[in-house]
Amino acid sequence: MTKRDWVMKSTIAVMLSTSLLMGGQVGQAAAYSQDSGKSERIVSLTKSLVGKDYKFGAEGPSRFGSAGLATYVYNQAGVKISDTISKLYQGGTKVSRTNVKAGDLVFFSSNGKGSPSFMGVYVGNDQFIYSSQGESKVVVKKYSAYEKKFLGARRYLSETSNSNTTKPNTSTAATKLANQVIKNGEKYLKTPYKFGSSKTTTKTFDCSSFTQRVFKEAGIELPRDSRQQSTVGKTVSLKNLKKGDLVFMKASPTAKSDRITHVAIYAGDGKILHTYGSPGVTYSTFFNTNWERRVVKVQRVIPE
Known part of the structure; x- marks a missing residue:
């Protein structure tokens, strides 16, 4: 074997090892995220x-x-x-x-x-x-x-993360951004609800002007209307819900039409952050309530 052949063979081996290692890490990180969501x-x-x-x-x-x-x-x-x-x-x-x-x-x-x-x-x-x-x-x-x-x-939930495996930086950034969105929304708690509220005011909100505002303050632009917002980002299943996801709902659990009438932000720990009626901007329990039963779709607008 010539020196040139040896160098080429060694380079290919290193590239192959690196590729396999990176592939394994990506798979592990994805599984970690999935099981972490199930645990939550x-x-x-x-x-x-x-x-x-x-x-x-x-x-x-x-x-x-x-x-x-x-x-x-x-x-x-x-x-x-x-x-x-x-x-x-x-x-x-x-x-x-x-x-x-x-x-x-x-x-x-x-x-x-x-x-x-x-x-x-x-x-x-x-x-x-x-x-x-x-x-x-x-x-x-x-x-x-x-x-x-x-x-x-x-x-009963498989563990795929260990001391040698870390979540990719994109996941860390997404978590940080989701936390920022929730923090933005919290400063408006108890702000009155007003249907059709202007997107330029923070004195009142309706559901979609609220989501538009808090995401904009985090650097993410959303359309004004909830039905338009439901077309942005990636659709995810309810069982894979993550903090910062937008949850879109119909008028009632028994409504025959899936026409979207409300939008909320999943805030983690089984809560949604949104605005409606007399409480204005508020947290509400989500799972096993009429809020969950009204869900039409979930959109992930925070880049992963």
Whole structure:
């Protein structure tokens, strides 16, 4: 082999290795984003069900058994899991008590031994939520307070990120921009609603002049009308909803026409930021409400 041949062969090998490495990182980053979104949706859905009635074996949407609560919220997030405590305890990936993450399933018994008798969804901040037979409803509990009753935890959402994998800069920039949009909107909280409000004023807003204003302040131009805004950006599924996405709605959950009459900004943590009626600019709970049931489409206008 000549020196020239050796150099060419080595160069090709390096290029191939780099290409494979970059391809792997892109795939990992995409999977991370998808599972992160599912985890957020599961947590938001679970929080929205606090106070719902307990019923043995029930899987929602108004009453839940211990396993049924987890089955329901995972199903709503597009993840199929088993429907009994024993099967759920046997499946997934084992996680230690101190390494649980939001969205993990946690299992308990009265004395911390034997088979699990009840279970819940860990939602972060040292809290888990479960459907309690004793309290006859879905409740929030302090996770650390149940240490002596803890049997195990299971993770059903795949992990694709690790210490050697980082999200691409575009994702970081998109998150930063989404946070800026929400921050822009928050400064107008309680600003009165006025249908047909001028795009040049910040003393009143209607739904689309509000979204136009806060996105413009973040450097993104949108049309004035909500139906025109619904044609901008990329259409995404509701289960892949991210902070900063625009959510477009029809007149009511039962309306036969999908004609868009309202637009809101998904603000994360199961909330939308928008304006309507007497509250004016406000936050509203989104999942499992009439707001969600009115959704026609979701548009992602923040570049990824």
